[in-house]
Amino acid sequence: MHTHRPPVSRAPSAALLRLALFIAALAIFAPLPLLAAQSGTFEGVVEVLWGDPSAASKEQAQHRIQVRTDAGQVIAIPNAGPSANAIAALSGNRVEVVVDEAAQGQRTVRFLRIIPTEQGDALLGGAVTGSQPWVSILCKFSDIASEPEDLTYFEGMYANTPGGLDHYWREQSYDLIDVVGSEAFAWVDLPNPQSTYIATPGSGTDANLGALFNDCTQAVNPFVDFSNGGNAFVGINMMFNGLLDCCAWGGSRFATLDGISKSWRTTWNPPWSFADEGIIAHEMGHGFGLPHSNNFDGDNNPYDSRWDVMSSATRNAVNHPIYGRLGKHTLSYHKDRLAWIAPGELFEPTANGTYTITIDQLALPSTPNYRMARLNPPTGNVYYTVEVRDLVGDYDGNLPGNAVIIVEVDPSRSQPAWVVDADVPPADTNFNEGSMWRVGEVFSDVGAEISIEVLSATANGFQVRIMYGSALPDALFDSGFE
Ligand SMILES: [Zn+2]
Known part of the structure; x- marks a missing residue:
């Protein structure tokens, strides 16, 4: 049933080797000052760092992907684009790279291979249990x-x-x-x-x-x-x-x-x-x-989604008398990356059809229903996840609302998960109605052959009707976002 998985490294696997081949096919141009100061082949461990600025600093979010050699050199990898994200997915792995120093300080960093080690590639970026x-x-x-x-x-x-x-x-x-x-x-x-x-x-x-x-x-x-x-x-x-x-x-x-x-x-x-x-x-x-998640406004601020501790860490947070604003839950996409969504809690259709399912709110300690749906379009790597959030529990108690949340996931982005917003243009900060799917509302992406209708509220979540693939009725082809 669960044939499509995110391309993250949960264990040494054929998928990881395919990823390595994908990266090897790309030369990564690095017009950056590298601390590794000469051409050559280097062996080291991939490190990924995120810098989160204070409001007072006026800086933007920082993201560094680098290889630390055993001699202590740090080889910076330019952090834009699918190839950089693919290397970032190897965080914790020992790798071999070739640094070519060309004229005028232009250097390229070329990925060669993953070097198997005891600590292994499952350490970072995959399951955490x-x-x-x-x-x-x-x-x-x-x-x-x-x-x-x-x-x-x-x-x-x-x-x-x-x-x-x-x-x-x-x-x-x-x-x-x-x-x-x-x-x-x-x-x-x-x-x-x-x-x-x-x-x-x-x-x-x-x-x-x-x-x-x-x-x-x-x-x-x-x-x-x-x-x-x-x-x-x-x-x-x-x-x-x-x-x-x-x-x-x-x-x-x-x-x-x-x-x-x-x-x-x-x-x-x-x-x-x-x-x-x-x-x-x-x-x-x-x-x-x-990584960070984001809202749907397309700006470069990854802190404007109120539905994820990995975006806005402190807004719409529960306040604690000693420890200040507490973390909220993270999106189901992130929980699934860390292998915290049990197979039976993930609805992922593989056959065209119309499905009515119940999704419980994501903070619920245990559920006989689903925690998330993952809907894969017939082509491409961009897909949707569906989850329910509510103002409940010790950490989600101050969220913007009780609603179905739909997330567009593009694994090639440095922030793969963007909370879908029906408003045009999307809101700067997503505590808006456009980001909350309520009873009677329908999201549809005709090109992806996916529609999601919120049918009714249940004890702990919502019942939704998912039309997947060619089951989509003709009427939806005219509607788009409702
Ligand atoms: Zn951060």
Whole structure:
């Protein structure tokens, strides 16, 4: 039944090898200053980083795809286009690339192959299940004395009570993951002042994330066993007592710590980041391999969808007295990427026909119905997902409404999931009616031979009628968005 899957790496597989061949067919032009300063063949691990700016910084969202060599060189991959996204999908994999330095600083980076390793390509970007212990390490710039929050705050942030991150990730994943075993350690001093790491704190994009990682992990190393007695931490939340550049950052970092060499899920957080737990949840989401999602307005701001912690982390959020605005649920597309949607909870028709199904709201802990539908057009890689959201639970309680949400997914985009908006033009921020499909409304994409009609409200969601393929009646060919 589930023949179409997103092209993400859940395990070493034939699909991954096909992806590798796809990338190998493309030369990637990199008119960027590469830290790898000469032509040659390089082996290293793919790292993907997202930078999320504060409103005050006036910067745009940052996205870095890079290969870190064993010698510590960082080879930047230009981050636009399908080929870059395909390499990003290899986050955590050891790869071989060829750097060709041409005249005038024009260089190309050409993907050669994936190098099989123990830690494997399932680590990042695919399924995430089981216990995921993170460690919070708190690092002070040598010229800044303040401790914006105390150790108790960071320890409590991992609690399994509403508002705690263990509770949050259990709810997000329907108990398929937890962060049991996560710990926080007391503030330590970095060897250098803030200016050593960031030229202009609070602006720009030039925080030396590598030096911050190296110095912060080394500063805590006398107190922190990253191997965690054999149950190594999966991720590192670095909390700093001053601004970084524009941004809080999340993604991965390959390093050897306490004898463990792997891609660590990693976040870099200034004080405004850990003041709102939703931002920490967002950065951890990047650590789990999730990209941003978006609304439908086509601008370059990936923070204007109110339906996803991986877009607007803090708007339409539930407020907590201690931990500020909490993360909301992430779109079903993202949950499916992480393998949190059970096969029986995904409706994915393969035969033309008319189907009436019930989809329950996405925050429901368990369901006898569906959590999502995935509708694949007869041709192309762009498809739709259908989910239900409601103002319920500890994390979705302040969403814009109770409605069916339809998402267009284009895996070749750096933000694959865009929440469909029927308004013309689409709203700047998608708490609008056009983004909420109510009883009696019909979405149709005639070219894709798909229509979705919201029939009625049910106890925990909505009943919808899906027409798929040639079952689409002629009448719909005139209607388009209703
Ligand atoms: Zn982000």
